[in-house]
Amino acid sequence: MGKWIPPHLCYLFLLLHLLTFLTTMDMCLIPGITLSLDQWNMLRDNAEEIDKALGHS
Numbered sequence: 001m002g003k004w005i006p007p008h009l010c011y012l013f014l015l016l017h018l019l020t021f022l023t024t025m026d027m028c029l030i031p032g033i034t035l036s037l038d039q040w041n042m043l044r045d046n047a048e049e050i051d052k053a054l055g056h057s
Contacts (some may be wrong), residue, residue: 009050016047 020040035043 009054011048011051017045020044 020043
């Protein structure tokens with residue numbers, strides 16, 4: 001039987017993917033707020049660790 005995933009973690013993961021997509025399109029989700037490449041990489045790494053902890057990888 002599959003593991004139950006709390007909805008807020010799913011939403012966080014989807015939001016991080018959306019932010020990454022918008023960054024690759026050279027867009028900004030919130031005008032005036034930008035993140036450096038290192039900060040985006042850190043967010044991606046954190047999302048990957050959450051994914052691994054939930055057993056999705």
